[in-house]
Amino acid sequence: MVWRHIARTLRHGPLTLPAVPADEAATQALAERLHATSQRLLGRSLSIRQVDAGSCNGCELEIQMLNSIVYDLERFGLRFVASPRHADVLLVTGPITKNMHEALVRTWNAAPDPKFVVAVGDCAIDGGVFKGSYAITGGVDSAVPVDLVVRGCPPTPAALLDGLRILIEANARA
Amino acid sequence: MSAADLIRAGAPQPCQPWPRHLLTTEGWQAMAVALATTPSVELLGLWADTREVHALFHETTDGAFLLASVAVEAGWYPALSPVRPAAAWFERMVHDLWGHSAADGLDSRTWLDHGKWGQVAPLSARPAASLGAAEPLEFLTAEGEDIHQIAVGPVHAGTIEPGHFRFHAQGETVVRLEIRLGYLHKGTLGLMRGKSPRAAARFAARLSGDSTVAHSIAFAHAAEAAAFAEPPPRARALRAVMAELERIANHLGDCGAICNDAAFPFLLARYGWHRESMLRAAATAFGHRLMMDCVVPGGVALDIAPEGPAAILGALALLERELPNLLRVYDDYSSLVDRMVTTGIVEPPLAAAFAAGGFVGRASGRSFDARRSPGYAPYDALAFGVPVLTEGDVDARVRIRIGEIRESTLLLRALLAGLPDGALSVPLPMTSGEGIGWAEGFRGDIWHWLRLDGGQIASAFMRDPSWLQWPLLQSAIRGNIVADLPLCNKSFNCSYSGVDL
Numbered sequence: 001m002v003w004r005h006i007a008r009t010l011r012h013g014p015l016t017l018p019a020v021p022a023d024e025a026a027t028q029a030l031a032e033r034l035h036a037t038s039q040r041l042l043g044r045s046l047s048i049r050q051v052d053a054g055s056c057n058g059c060e061l062e063i064q065m066l067n068s069i070v071y072d073l074e075r076f077g078l079r080f081v082a083s084p085r086h087a088d089v090l091l092v093t094g095p096i097t098k099n100m101h102e103a104l105v106r107t108w109n110a111a112p113d114p115k116f117v118v119a120v121g122d123c124a125i126d127g128g129v130f131k132g133s134y135a136i137t138g139g140v141d142s143a144v145p146v147d148l149v150v151r152g153c154p155p156t157p158a159a160l161l162d163g164l165r166i167l168i169e170a171n172a173r174a
Numbered sequence: 175m176s177a178a179d180l181i182r183a184g185a186p187q188p189c190q191p192w193p194r195h196l197l198t199t200e201g202w203q204a205m206a207v208a209l210a211t212t213p214s215v216e217l218l219g220l221w222a223d224t225r226e227v228h229a230l231f232h233e234t235t236d237g238a239f240l241l242a243s244v245a246v247e248a249g250w251y252p253a254l255s256p257v258r259p260a261a262a263w264f265e266r267m268v269h270d271l272w273g274h275s276a277a278d279g280l281d282s283r284t285w286l287d288h289g290k291w292g293q294v295a296p297l298s299a300r301p302a303a304s305l306g307a308a309e310p311l312e313f314l315t316a317e318g319e320d321i322h323q324i325a326v327g328p329v330h331a332g333t334i335e336p337g338h339f340r341f342h343a344q345g346e347t348v349v350r351l352e353i354r355l356g357y358l359h360k361g362t363l364g365l366m367r368g369k370s371p372r373a374a375a376r377f378a379a380r381l382s383g384d385s386t387v388a389h390s391i392a393f394a395h396a397a398e399a400a401a402f403a404e405p406p407p408r409a410r411a412l413r414a415v416m417a418e419l420e421r422i423a424n425h426l427g428d429c430g431a432i433c434n435d436a437a438f439p440f441l442l443a444r445y446g447w448h449r450e451s452m453l454r455a456a457a458t459a460f461g462h463r464l465m466m467d468c469v470v471p472g473g474v475a476l477d478i479a480p481e482g483p484a485a486i487l488g489a490l491a492l493l494e495r496e497l498p499n500l501l502r503v504y505d506d507y508s509s510l511v512d513r514m515v516t517t518g519i520v521e522p523p524l525a526a527a528f529a530a531g532g533f534v535g536r537a538s539g540r541s542f543d544a545r546r547s548p549g550y551a552p553y554d555a556l557a558f559g560v561p562v563l564t565e566g567d568v569d570a571r572v573r574i575r576i577g578e579i580r581e582s583t584l585l586l587r588a589l590l591a592g593l594p595d596g597a598l599s600v601p602l603p604m605t606s607g608e609g610i611g612w613a614e615g616f617r618g619d620i621w622h623w624l625r626l627d628g629g630q631i632a633s634a635f636m637r638d639p640s641w642l643q644w645p646l647l648q649s650a651i652r653g654n655i656v657a658d659l660p661l662c663n664k665s666f667n668c669s670y671s672g673v674d675l
């Protein structure tokens with residue numbers, strides 16, 4: 001059954017979204033910053049560890065879509081890994097809850113240097129709508145240093161893809 | 175007197191659409207005694223405000239919904255957990271947020287409060303500064319030969335929400351699983367206080383992102399009940415369009431993810447593609463893939479785009495064409511079915527004891543659906559089926575989802591064929607009042623309660639379906655192998671953020 005299905009999909013061609021060039025200005029800015037800190041990572045391939053540090057799960061839903069056949073993250077040399085010890089990039093969502101603060105810091109410490117932190121979603125930038133709550137410490141930068149932000153509530157998979165590709169482009173240039 | 179009569183004997187307090195009965199401590203205790211011998215009265219939720227503890231019950235014999243309250247005296251109220259085990263997590267939450275303790279409760283350990291807030295009982299009238307570091311949480315134990323513990327989380331291996339899972343295992347077999355949540359506590363209920371329903375709706379929409387539409391609808395219903403407002407028919411119909419789209423998109427995501435956890439990524443790829451096509455249709459129709467903030471108290475924030483109906487119908491047609499094939503693939507692979515069938519069983523009596531809703535309840539013999547009972551417009555004028563199975567395993571939870579996808583497809587077609595004309599919203603009057611609202615999300619029945627004081631929220635509570643489903647996961651995994659936890663967990667797909675508040 002499944003073979004018949006696969007044969008059919010061969011006929012209608014790929015469903016994957018065509019890639020557009022990464023945002024030049026943001027790429028250049030990040031490349032210069034990386035250059036200045038000589039924080040060059042190896043090659044053009046990055047391993048990503050996602051950490052939900054307080055999200056409503058909306059951001060996770062869209063991050064998960066990056067693995068779908070439509071966005072197919074791996075064609076850009078980016079892949080999700082299960083352990084922070086294998087990660088070059090931490091993709092962090094949510095306002096940082098006080099109850100997750102320590103777990104996030106520990107995850108960051110477990111990731112080998114050099115590493116990038118990408119704050120995903122409006123909450124991750126400064127706490128978003130949850131700003132001022134007794135239960136949060138703020139955006140991701142209230143716990144760990146942030147290299148790049150991807151805005152949106154939640155960011156669309158296309159926006160996430162753009163953000164992550166800036167990372168890989170800048171990394172290659174630095 | 176029956177438990178229901180004992181509740182009705184309490185002084186009625188004005189709450190819409192049902193009065194809330196304020197019981198004396200003795201009356202509440204008598205109710206608890208009666209509940210012990212009346213399984214037909216199901217506990218749907220337990221929460222509090224600064225002075226009282228509230229409970230919502232469903233008398234299944236006559237279909238009545240009952241609200242009961244008891245005043246907290248010197249910090250205590252009589253526990254319900256000895257007669258309704260589902261109350262245990264709620265009692266721990268009420269203690270951590272409002273500081274009210276359940277006398278003779280089953281479990282007095284902390285829940286949301288991990289000792290990090292710098293204060294205790296943040297929603298109480300006068301939160302006290304916390305006294306230093308928290309006690310490390312004690313986990314329930316298991317004894318026997320060769321028992322070992324496995325600790326997982328809060329940071330999990332995949333792109334999912336955080337929580338701590340503590341296993342006691344004997345070899346490969348799980349003897350006990352205890353789940354510890356609260357990591358996502360954002361203080362949402364506190365942030366809603368003092369805000370207008372319109373402003374607070376943004377928090378209801380962000381309690382659990384995957385159910386943003388359903389939670390927004392339940393919240394709007396509660397606010398509209400409290401303020402005696404009636405949203406226009408077009409708004410009600412558009413809300414239902416969004417809710418059914420959300421249900422289909424989530425079920426598609428779940429079906430793919432469950433099969434993927436049984437090492438069958440082909441179905442993840444195909445279901446994932448259809449999920450994407452639903453989200454795109456939602457974006458075309460309502461300007462946002464998850465339709466966040468599109469439902470507001472009083473109506474909807476925007477009309478469906480002119481090209482919206484065609485986009486939705488197009489996505490549904492593609493899905494309908496492929497769905498039978500995907501089901502055949504699922505049925506054809508004995509290695510896949512072998513992982514699903516008889517894995518993670520929830521026996522029907524246990525599902526009933528916890529009043530579990532959604533696919534967890536329906537896979538274990540329960541037909542409860544908030545769209546039918548108590549019901550709400552526009553579903554009262556629409557015909558739809560609610561699939562029910564009794565096997566209670568992972569396979570049944572998958573098949574319920576498929577059945578619901580089909581029903582929602584029919585509902586969407588009917589809704590789009592007859593969208594009423596007219597206004598999109600009505601303004602909410604700046605009044606004082608109390609209301610309870612509900613909606614059927616993809617996980618099950620959602621309940622919101624709020625009290626308005628001069629047009630602002632004085633107190634609120636949001637009950638996600640997962641409150642009554644998480645404890646069943648702890649039971650379902652018992653006797654299964656550790657490696658089947660991801661599969662069982664995905665088949666439940668409970669919300670972490672939804673219960674962490």
Ligand code: SF4
Pocket residue numbers: 054055056057058059093094095120121122123124128152153154155380383
């Ligand atoms: S940015 Fe939006 S979607 Fe993401 S966690 Fe915050 S509220 Fe949820």
